[in-house]
Amino acid sequence: MKLILNLIKKEFLLAKNYLLITLATAIFIPLFVNSKIGNIGGSFIIFFITVIYTEYLLYNSISIVEHKYKGSYLLSATPFSRNTQVKAKYIFILIIFLLCFFIYNIIFMIFAIPKLNLFSTGLTLLITSIFFGLIIPIQYKFGYEKTKYISATLIFLTPFLLPKFLQNIASKNYTFKNSEQVYILLFYLLSIIFLYFSAIISIYIYSKKDF
Template sequence: MLLHLVKKDSLLVKKYLILMFIAAIALPVFIQIKTASLGGGGFLAFFISTLFIQFIIFNSVSLLEYKFKGSAMLCATPYGRNALVQSKYLFLLLLFAGCCVLYTLTALLIPGQLDLLSLSDFGNTFLILSVVFSIMIPVQYRFGFEKSKYIFFFSIFITPFLAPVVMQYAQARNFSFPAAFPGPQIVQDLAPIGLALAVGVASMLVSMRIFGKQNL
């Protein structure tokens, strides 16, 4: 059932998906070239490009559902409200996985332009993005797409300007970015992923509770 809802979201934005796939290949290369002096390798390039892609696609789905009252109509079908919420989180998870695959393939094909990322780098990116969307989705369910879109649009699109400043600040004070978890290497690799999933599940439960009480 969830996969059918994810497919529905994909079909809503199918005309953007090809462009986003191209962006998932081109954006990291462009960003890494522009931020090479800041260090951080491909982490910053992957983080910013994936954030943009996920936000644009998720925002496009939300816009279409708001415009055509898609959630209200789907609630009249056998799909329950909880399934609608769960499908949003699964959709974002699959988008992230797709960005990981495309980034890795690009890095392998043009190794001189893009750095390969470790599992820990992917995990740290996943954790940061999980926090971002775990705040964004419940707020959107609570206040609606129309009221929340400008806040998130502004917040997301200042990221390319803010992130390099944060990295420079961290480097000047010898902070490690992204931060490493203590313990053996396997723990450092898997801990961000586990924490990101925990944050996502907690956010999903909050979103389900908010959406379940709304009068559509």
């Protein structure tokens, strides 16, 4: 456990030049998106955009530094096993998600933005888990240089895809606030399952990788 905590600390140290920008992003996005769409879709759209952009900003900045200074190669010469390195990467993603969750709720208490509920949180966690659950093993397999455009394209397509999603919500007059508990539980359960199997795949790929 201590080794994993040290690796998570390493992730934050690598991203230290971007932490203030990330914090500003996590604060600014909810206010900006809320000013544009209001209560359409409840808190889901606002929280989802906040999380996905904040996560990507930090994860990508760390990947750039590791690629530039051959971080994976250097770590292979340390006591940190590849298994532990991969686990720390996934836990880091979850930690950033929790930070976004706390920041959003602080903003909610100060400004008039939609209240975050379990449905919105769970659905955002599921989509985020799928996104990084695909990106991380792909990056371990092919390297940052070959995969950076995949994640960047998906991230920057989000603002263009969301309007159609919002129109669909509005046309059906559907809100997420009164969703059944079973769906909420399913979101969290699927998130854990997806990340778990993604981590197993990443560990397998990384353990076979030669530097």
